[in-house]
Amino acid sequence: MADWDLKKLRILRTLHELGTVTATAEALHMTPSAVSQQLTGLAKALGVTLLEAHGRRVRLTDAAQLVLRHAEAVFAQLERADADLLGYLQGEAGQVRVGAFSTAIPALVVPAVQELRRSHPGLSVVVREAEAEAAYELLAEGSVDLALSLAAHAPTPRDPKFSRVSLLADPLDVALPAGHPLAGEPGLRLADLAGEPWIFGSSGPWSQITTTACENAGFVPEQAHAAADWSAIWAMVAAGMGVALVPRMALAGGLGAAGRGAAEGGTRGGHGGGVAVRVLHADQPRRHVVAAARRGSEGAPGLARVLAALRQAAAAQTPGDPTVQSS
Numbered sequence: 001m002a003d004w005d006l007k008k009l010r011i012l013r014t015l016h017e018l019g020t021v022t023a024t025a026e027a028l029h030m031t032p033s034a035v036s037q038q039l040t041g042l043a044k045a046l047g048v049t050l051l052e053a054h055g056r057r058v059r060l061t062d063a064a065q066l067v068l069r070h071a072e073a074v075f076a077q078l079e080r081a082d083a084d085l086l087g088y089l090q091g092e093a094g095q096v097r098v099g100a101f102s103t104a105i106p107a108l109v110v111p112a113v114q115e116l117r118r119s120h121p122g123l124s125v126v127v128r129e130a131e132a133e134a135a136y137e138l139l140a141e142g143s144v145d146l147a148l149s150l151a152a153h154a155p156t157p158r159d160p161k162f163s164r165v166s167l168l169a170d171p172l173d174v175a176l177p178a179g180h181p182l183a184g185e186p187g188l189r190l191a192d193l194a195g196e197p198w199i200f201g202s203s204g205p206w207s208q209i210t211t212t213a214c215e216n217a218g219f220v221p222e223q224a225h226a227a228a229d230w231s232a233i234w235a236m237v238a239a240g241m242g243v244a245l246v247p248r249m250a251l252a253g254g255l256g257a258a259g260r261g262a263a264e265g266g267t268r269g270g271h272g273g274g275v276a277v278r279v280l281h282a283d284q285p286r287r288h289v290v291a292a293a294r295r296g297s298e299g300a301p302g303l304a305r306v307l308a309a310l311r312q313a314a315a316a317q318t319p320g321d322p323t324v325q326s327s
Helices: 006-018 021-028 032-046 062-090 104-119 132-141 205-216 230-238 248-254 256-263 301-315
Strands: 051-054 057-060 094-100 123-129 146-150 162-177 197-200 222-226 244-247 275-278 286-294
Touching: 006 021, 006 032, 006 057, 006 062, 021 032, 057 062, 062 301, 094 104, 094 132, 094 301, 104 123, 104 146, 104 248, 104 301, 123 301, 132 146, 132 286, 146 301, 162 230, 162 248, 162 301, 197 205, 197 230, 197 244, 205 244, 230 244, 230 275, 244 248, 286 301
Parallel strands: 094 123, 094 146, 197 222
Antiparallel strands: 051 057, 146 286, 162 244, 162 275, 162 286
């Protein structure tokens, strides 16, 4: 029987993910020569060629791809074994580390933690804010146990390393200056705002979401100002500097006093203007929020309870019309 060395298999998997021996060595805190020696030893133990020269780099052979398919199943089974052992040892106690993007924390994670404090006080949840790409890097390296992100930036359902769970479809509403001619327009569509100056991030997920939503509505948004912080976006809209898409979750929790204060009748911005939040109708875009865990670990009692609490918090996010206008 071949010698399936787990340490060497993890090195092979990392090389497959990163593409070069140098990057693999840096990621695993090894020297390139040590990486090469370990993989040479694995190839000898398995009796197959794992790497072949490809220019100045190396490429995994078909045999290496076959080995990795079986290795992923082994790693998933070990995660399940860890989960079962954790349940036996910890029962109701333990710690779950959650990485989540900014608006998901007040809207989903905080309510979930509050519920778990009541129902499972021995279970500790540690929260770490991280945008999508960083969250999955943390998940892959074991720094967090659960990652919340948008589906567009999550691993695909076919990724063998992760299991993912859909949490909710978050509607995107539009924020306009309160005195805007379209602020009271019935049946407002995103396409009606094609000629407006827009406020959104200069890069990253929210920039992509805004541009994609507008392009799906038939136009390319003219970016008048760039901002990623919701309170900054809200203040600029209130000052009449442009319009912006706002996630319903941000209105429910993430905007905090910046958004909710204006919605309840206050004013924002330097010119005394307010903000009107309108629901888009026929062409309303949505962003899909998902949670992911390392495949096999989702059976751990603590992790399963956190996922259940997150689903409960997501279900409590009502899809009702949040149309508001500050004075």
